[in-house]
Amino acid sequence: MPSTEPPAAPPTEPARHRRPADLPDRIRHYIDGSHVESIDGDTFDVLDPVTNQTYVRAAAGKKADVDAAVAAARRAFDEGPWPRMLPRARSRILHRVADIVESRDARLAELESFDSGLPITQALGQARRAAENFRFFADLVVAQADDAYKVPGRQINYVNRKPIGVAGLITPWNTPFMLESWKLGPALATGNTVVLKPAEFTPLSASLWAGIFEEAGLPTGVFNLVHGFGEAAGDALVTHPRVPLISFTGESSTGQMIFANAAPHLKGLSMELGGKSPAVVFADADLDAAIDATIFGVFSLNGERCTAGSRILVQRQVYDEFVERYAAQARRVVVGPPHEASTEVGALVHPEHYDKVMGYIEIGKTEGRLVAGGGRPEGFGTGNYVAPTVFADVAPDARIFQEEIFGPVVAITPFDTDDEALALANGVRYGLAAYVWTNDLRRAHSFSQAVEAGMVWLNSNNVRDLRTPFGGVKASGLGHEGGYRSIDFYTHQQAVHVTLGEGHNPTFGKARTPTVTDVAAVADE
Structure with missing residues (x-):
């Protein structure tokens, strides 16, 4: 018998939004083991991406706050135990950090999803990856072997690695907690002290590091955190004379400013910048796999990912079929509240970024054929929601082909x-990245070696061993991190030369004719 009950009303938007319990009343800096306000008392609003309402205020760091953080980090480096601990001792503490992160992965994901708009399932994966980053570098610094060379009968030459000092870490707002771990792990494993400046859009998860490190037993002053805007806190860190190296992930335009501002100080720089990565689909490719991978590659993490394959190049023999199938699948991608397990695309991080992405969509309507999406998804009247959007027949001089949109x-x-x-x-x-889909092995390798990208995936999508280099070419970056490249960046490599037995030195200033042996010794230097 059919039910006489009226159909349930669809959930209202407030009912579909979940605010985590026990949110802080204020987000503060963490300097020399204490949570502190800005010296001038300034703060800024932090917005919830689903409502765009302020949910907390954060301390707005300036030069004075950065100075205090750098002074604490420098004291910990010069006087504290951390740089002088054996690698195994540091490794034990970093493994405890990983244990704590793993034990709190659900809470970390909840806060990260709320703060950034990332779907909860993807935020959970990022939290677990953060723990893995710490485990990886904790193991690597113990297993590390350095070069040693023996000149028979004359010398042993070996490499001695030493931490550099205070590392300035500037991180972005997309997957913030994981990307912070990607820098914190190797910087700390190698014995440096750090000052972290997280993105102002997403300060919540960064503020959790202080408690994690305290519980793990990290010495006071080794980790310091200053919130604030790039032009104030970030620039003060970049130009600080006692910060010898900067690791930055963010926009290429910001990277150019950092490069210019750091140059007078001759700092070490590692910069992972923007991308507009191609996914190249040849006619002989497995279209099912290529479509699945390229859908995930541009719409996961809300499209806010540097390695997104946001330009798909398709060979003409399969172009029409690909576009039709791709657009149909894109229209089925689930847009929803970030906290719901079924959500595949959540809310973009901030209204400023939402406006940028929507502006590009309007430009795209004049530059290509809109086959999916094109605006705010139905049923989401508020919040930074964008329907997965697909343009076909895009010319190579179009702005949506050339410029990084950083959205779905x-x-x-x-x-x-x-x-x-x-x-x-x-x-x-x-x-930055490139993806190639073909069943022709010769073509795959020839193309991958000719494409201008720091990383190439052949018939695969963004699966990366942590030992491999991460970084780009051209406007996508400067330097590489990952595996031993990270160890190289965060350490001085000092060459030590030891004479075996009785040494022979060139002799100047004595009344005799130089010998062939003297000349050869000079030539060896």
């Missing part, structure tokens, strides 16, 4: 030949 927006362009595909793939200022 993709441009699809046809090509005929391998040479044309390569020209299209390389025809932008960026060079």
